[in-house]
Amino acid sequence: MATNWEVVVGLEVHVELSTETKVWCSCKNEFGAPPNTNVCPVCLALPGSLPVLNATALEYIIKAGLAMNCSIARYSKFDRKNYFYPDSPSNYQISQLDLPVCENGYVEITLRDGSIRRIRIKRIHLENDAGKLVHAGDDVAEGESSLVDYNRAGVPLIEIVTEPDLRSAEEAGVFLTKLRSIIKYCGVSDVKMEEGSMRCDVNTSVRPNGAEEYGTRSELKNVNSFSAAMRGIEYEAKRHIAVLEAGGRIDQETRSWRDTKGISVVLRSKEDAEDYRYFPEPDLPPVVITEVDVERIRATLPELPDTIMHRLMNQYGLSAYDASIIVSEKEFAEWFSRTVALAGAENAKAVANWQINELNRTMNARGLGPDQIPLTPDQLAGMLRLMEKGVISGKIAKTIFEKMVESGKDAEAIVREEGLSQVADEGELLKVAMEVVAANPKVVEDWKSGKTAAAQFLVGQLMKATRGRANPQLAVKLVTEALEKFTSQQ
């Protein structure tokens, strides 16, 4: 009998904060500068240098924690995590072991079926990023030589650790998208995967449906995109199930995801797990965060996606899923609000449909980011007005939409220039309908023998003849009229 397996996923997500300066020194925190130009004795760990906590980095992690419904520690401290690697100038990372700034939060995700799942956030802590190595070979042990750029060393990072609450690759994808959206709304990071400002490690395990105990997990490193995370989870889940169903055992291990090959390989086993020899950082005093600090920072939080989502659902009757897509990017939500303000609340659902379907599709096809929306709220609102007045049909609207995106012109201009307004002149349309009926004697016979679908075909022909400009309701009415007239004449 085949077992049904449940997939269990937990994530550790690293996000670089977009502070002006690094976390322990006043070097610029900037992507893409010439190698080793944003460095100083502190971030190079020159002998005698000491770290000083960047107050803005602390504010940012608190802000992110509040946005994820975490409790903020009143007393937090830093710890040294010891390991040797050339990208770490001091050979230890200043991180947080047992007293992170944020704990016990949650993030709600909306799945495609509209159901909402709450994913618990175990903790969020503050630490520094390492430098960047460039090797001749696959890794630092194999290359002939390696170069290191310390510009990134000391950039503030937050690590967000979830509980094992995700149940599929898809959920993980939705969660990561939601997380990115929350962080962007907060303005604490620009979360650009391609610049490495958001990275994640994925813990996957499987268990028989209904089991209480978790299975043994494997941890995937080197996961560089949301889609890679999803592919990695699917791969690992399949691998675990295959091993277990063959009577094997899963070892707790750390694996490396090779996205181009779509496989994971063992990095180290549990026995070889590194001992980081954590101990309290003696160069930094513990951080005391007062209620006043927390409330001051809470007051700077913008309206968050969940709040906006519920508002859109209540105010405009949007579905949870549609609303979740609109709020997934701050720019999308703002664009939606501005468009609805122009088009009127009664058109909110239409705006949502156009935005989610046509606008998203065309943006994906063009590879445009959320800050590059190729249509103004004015343009869409103008087009909807023309539809409302019956000047254009829904079908023509799609054409006009494309033309607006391409040319940047507004709908009215396009309709005028290209003669795309709807034909609503009954006399003129009836003439065309008569012609269509006359040209299709076989279909008329079908209609007479009771096949109502035949009329539909003739309506299609009418639309074709008018290049889609016929008012659809009118077209149906007139085709019927023409058929009756035609057969009565026979």
Place this chain on the structure above:
Amino acid sequence: MSYKLSATRLNRLFTAGELSAVEITEATLRRIEEVDPQVRAFLTLTADRALERARKLDSRRRSDSDLGPLAGVPVAVKDNMCTDGVRTTCASHILESYTPPYDATVVEHLRASGAIIIGKTNMDEFAMGSSGENSAFFATHNPWDLSKVPGGSSSGSAAAVAAEEVPLSLGSDTGGSIRQPAALCGIVGLKPTYGYVSRYGLVAFASSLDQIGPFARDVEDGARLFEVIAGGDRRDSTNAGKTPPQVKFGGEPSLKGVRLGVPKEYFGAGIDPEVKARVDEAIVQMQALGATVDECSLPHTDYALSAYYIIAPAECSANLARFDGVKYGHRTAESSGLLEMYQKSRREGFGPEVTRRIMIGTYALSSGYYDAYYKKAQQVRTLVMRDFEAAFQKFDALVTPTSPIAAWGMGEKTDDPLTMYLADVCTIPVNLAGLPGLSLPCGMAGGLPVGLQLIGKHFDDARLLQMAWAYEKSTQHHEARPALEGGR
């Protein structure tokens, strides 16, 4: 003979135009040339820079009356404090060729005070040791008896002041590294309250214990240097942000109203009878000055040494991880990969005592041992602090020997690290508690100096100096000078 003068006097003569900075610097360099071949206090002399600076000071003096409290005064700096453009080795092969691109905060303060930095002094490698013999380059000798150790780890800074090569120097103290060599060399040394002096630019040994402080031949000189280096620094997050103190001296020496505690644990087994006799005499003298004296107990003293030898190595194991041959310092000539490069560079670069402490620290922090060692040691540290807190309910300061023994023969303890560690038994608890501790001469034992330690409350450093001044003024111990050949 200007090398014999105190810093306070040199500054006065320079400011009054009676001695030029160039004259002072040249006399200092001559004295070093004469005696340092025997004492070996300096690792690097910065004669050209010092003379250049002296010339500038001389030309400025004609137009500017306020050149700073140490204007014209030669100062030596322990070689674990960063000096922009001047080699800073920590007396280690791993940093033998390392030149920092920045000045430590204390060095900035020295420059602003008008002091003339003469050179960098020898030390136990990375400040780990109690005799100076752990320098990777050569050992410094005790000016009182060249066959004896000067104490450590600030061996060169203490010996240079005792040998009258410079009137002032800076040392660092993690477990006694200022006070113990001050005692063994017969001079004044102050370990300030943790957080009073910035550690920025001090190459860290044990971050939660390290503190920079002055060496001088009398208390007033020491206070002047302390005033210059102490104070707030935002680059050091463990700095308390105090305003620089002003220590006032004057009037008849008196300790009237001062309540002194004598912790019995500091006079137990292992103390040299002659050392004990000198300290007892000093206590009687302080009573004569008006102090009330009572015995007291710091019951956890016995455990302080063990706790220290977990905490300090643990911190050092991480602090010294950066010396890996990747970015600066010694890199092995040949290696077949990253791991071997790390291993060979570090094995070649670090001496045996540093290696020993890195290994102890690494072990103590390892998974499965942390609770038994590091955590336990931190708990002991808390108990040691509480001992002091309780004592300071009743006393203004505590009086103890600085070192249970006077200077010993070179090579005598190098094979026995544990006996060597015992040399710091009276000084270590003070670092664990972050308190100020001062050592000053209180007589001789078998022809070698004995040091008296005064321990004060947090940030009571100025008061400690005033008490020391009163004692010093009423005795002549600080006037004794070693008879070195070549003194013309």
